[in-house]
Amino acid sequence: MRTILVTGAAGAGRTTVAAATALCAAREGARVLLLSADPEAGGLLARLPEPRIPAPRPETGPEPDAPEQDPPGGAAEWPGEVPPWTEPVRIEDGLWAARLRGAESAAEALAVWQESHADTLDLLGATPLAAEELTPLPGSREYALLRALVTLYETPAGGGAGGAPPGPWDLVVVDMPAVRETLRVLALPEQLLRYLRRLLPAERQAARGLRPMLGRLLGAPVPAEQAYEAAARWEHRLQAVREAAEAAGTGVRLVLEPTARQARELRRLRAALALQGCTVEAVVANRVLPAGSEDAWYATLADAQHRVVKELGTELRAAGSAFCALPHLGPEPQGPVALAALAEAVPEPGAVRARAAAGAGGHGDPAEVDDLLADEGALRYRLPLPGAERADLTLVRRGDELLVTVAGHRRALPLPAALRRCTIDRAGLHDGELHIRFTPDPEVWPQPR
Template sequence: MTRLLFLTGPGGAGTTTLAAATALRAAAGGHRVLLLGVSDAGELAAVLGASGVSGDGNVLDIDEGFDLEEGLEDGLEEDGEADREHGELEHGPAADRAARRETLARLTVRRFDPAAATETALADLAKLLSGPLAAAGLSAPDAAELGPVPGLPDILALREISTAVASTEWDTVVVDGPPLKAALAMLAWPETAAAALRRVRPIEGQAARALRPLLAGLVGLPTPFAMVTQWTDNAAAEIAGVRAALVHPGSVVRVVGSSSAAAQPLLQATPTLLALQGLRADLGTLADVARVPEEPLGVAALEALGEIVYKDADPGPGLVDPPEPTMITEADGYRYDVPLPGVERDQLGLVRSGDELVVSIEVPGVAAHRRAFPLPAALRRCRIATARIADGVLRVGFKPDESLWPERFLTDHSEDTQNGDR
């Protein structure tokens, strides 16, 4: 199972530096590692000491304090001669450089280019629309006319992450994420989009059924409903893939702490906001990282930082199930438990909307975070009787309510009874 470490923190907290140190530490432990910068404008390359970034986004020529391509073999050979003279072949500088070379061979560094990804996505969308619009006598829009689309770069970045996690090419994927506030909004997107699709797809299906006789007579004309159905199916599959990458037992969001007073409200609310989305949070590993006098730059300095932070421990997360709601059967009904560690009563909002339970959390200075939980079938025919917070869990009590049963069930049952009496 590919492990995912998504690192984020308040601006200026050193997230990029710690992401690079984490990736190197995992590679030194024998893992094939992808270090992915999703909001990187060159910081990752600068921290690693890379001399450039290739056209496909891969960081090249990581600097170890000497030119990697020209000086590595010469340096190893010279150090090897010196070590042989002093009997230090296994533990001298040559051995250190050889180990570092093996570490770098297991490390791939890549930056996600939001502008290029957005341009490609909009071009694909324009191509998708061209067929149905042409059949209707309309011209297809140019890709430039479709953008910019708010939130699209985040969506594409998440897709890049999920593709990497689904691949068998790496054992560990380390993501250098955006600052904490933006990262929380990005990570909430899959659930927000899934909830929106749940509302769109039934409406689209009902409309398609109602107009099917009319559309059947328009032979050869692509129906908009077929296109919408295909689009929503594809979107649902994409969302499911992203969601699977973020919530599988080997994934964690590791948060870099900060001593800034302004950052404390959001840092304190982060475990709750991540749990609301069903994501694992790790605020302890990097909470008390000692700040070094000078910023670690280059592979050697980052390796030293990794040793300080992780010591002999594996930098990756252990396998733990993410926080998800559970339904519990009680004597007089049911209980629906939603894990929300650290939540305060005055932050919490709770609304029943049809077959969904909508939970929202308000944090000062941050847009409200909400998630619509599709209720299990047993709870859809119940009413909410109680709601309370206990031990970091929102406990919602449900009681069966016959008034919520579908009318047709009662009608069918009545007709069957009458037929039986006859």
């Protein structure tokens, strides 16, 4: 199964491009699920029901002779847990759509917790909260996005009968928030893992049996075993989120309107995405006006858009990214018929994936180290940052980590073992890569005998 995260500039038509991408893949024969986190999303999602806390349903077996058009990946495939999206609605053959359940999932989790601790709450004289009393909590949409990635990633691959592809979906297209918020969401699991490992390091758990005695000897509190057990559970969950976001089958598709300002912002944010290890598989310039108008004002605007499209196309294709320009359709397209023209023009997901497979692909730490010890007495650390500008880049070494900030987005990258025994000589940007030259520290570097 593949996952395409569609993000980009605010108001650039991310939902429309996500719907066109899903429609394109479905008409190629794939089984596609389109998910949106936007409560105001239109297009293919216009007629979907709003998310709500579902009422308890009686436990019944599957209905006999279920129709073939029942959506794969329904709630029954995750027993005991409702998926973090609404019941998928069939749009056409091979294509279903659903909305992510943000605040609803949080309220549902609280309702389950209250029910499981009902006896304790009764003893305390507490009054449980009703569903209608709850209001959306900050971060609930981000939580739903991360939970959706994990749910999809951990879905067992089934391999249906008759040569059907494995798993419930061939492709999931996620209509993400604007790119800056998406960057924060994708970076969150790794940041929390780093904090957790620094505050409660796993290697310290070996002294569990000594904690009571150490507490009496030192006269100071020692972390209880429950704290380490809770930390281990959280680490497992965060690691699962990180693996889902970094899976080789997860790609990013950027959407922008072809203006000079958004083109500049795109370059900076491509570098920030690369810092997170995300390879942008395709860039879509949306709402391009047709050329050749006799109206001077309209013609000037269209000419400016076409210049940006030409420059971006040349730059991105040279970098190995797919690029396309979608025409302005006037009113916001609603339904498959209105989106058909865009679906024919968006980069075809299968072809983009085949081309991306020849490159690095996937996520994770994108850096590489070149051994130049024999010729130059140094090691070179190379970090791809396409579109980065020197003014937007800061670099700090702290212990065994590099703290790299691009366009306001920071990532702590652990240094390879060899570089931890080196000092930074110099650093610079070269053809879309950050090059850092490390020279061995004679005090800690192994010396030949």
